[in-house]
Amino acid sequence: MIPTCTGERDVYQFIKACDLACSAVEKDDLPILMKFDNTKLFDQALNVCLYRDMSDWEGMKLILLDAFEPQRLTSSLQIALNSHCIFKEDWTELFFFIEHGGKLLCLICNKTITVMKEYNVRRHYDNEHKAKFENLTGELRQNKIKHFLTSLSSQQNIFKSQNTRNEASVRASYVVAEMLAKNNRPFTDIEFFKKCMLAVTNEVCPEKIKLFGEISLSTRTCVRRTEELGNNLFSQLKDIIPSLDCFSIAIDESTDISDTAQLLIFIRGIDKEFNIYEELADMCSIKGTTTGEDIFKNIENSFEKLGLLLKKLISITTDGGKNMSGIHKGFVGRIKTKMIDNKFEIYVPISDVLK
């Protein structure tokens, strides 16, 4: 009696029955048996056999096994593999190995082995340490293992405290760089500050002097840290800008001691949730002339760099200079022309309170 075959669930009974039937019938009757077998295929089993050569039993068996067996095989193989890859407690006493962060760690030489197999552990022990540790038995062996374990944990503690100390000293150098920047101090001041700090430490807690000496507080570090802080602020601002519903700008231009005009652009914007942001958005150095057109071009560049859209601009405040507030050739006139050209709604009130 041949059962029906629909798929993975009953394929084995079907194969077993067909095997039996094939061995029982005469060779001449095999084609008839095959036709009969084919009428027993349904659903998934019928699907996988469609348009295939089903005239001989060995071929048909292969097709069915191919379609329904692999999943079962790989899953059972995985289980078999997993059961072999488990750390066994007695490996510590036998081979001086412990499980550490998902790997095997040799207590003697601190080497790690990724594949958790007794063969690997034994081979390492036999090749590297057996000669020296073979004669260590009983309590002596246990004591040795304890000794290795204590020194391992103290090593890890040293690494841990070293790490937190490094982190703290990096953070400290950022904090100092920020303080200098906020107080308009030159970068070189940091070295003087370090001397003061070390002198104070030497008086108050001389045992900590090494710790404070490790903090990186050179002029170069200070420059780098300040640049990084600036870049971070810039990228924070860039992230906020797309969410702004509208914004206003305040610009101020003045000339520094090297006769270079410095243009400062402040922005104040508001988003849908009524959060207000106010930041120094950019600073441009203008060499040569500082006509309204020059200023306009620099501001246009900054807008592009930050992703600010001209149509969201609702107000401008300037320092009141002619090149700024001139209605025709000044910056304000220039920006109005651009907005008219782009058919943006203009409701830009101009004030010149920055003086």
Ligand SMILES: [Zn+2]
């Ligand atoms: Zn070892």
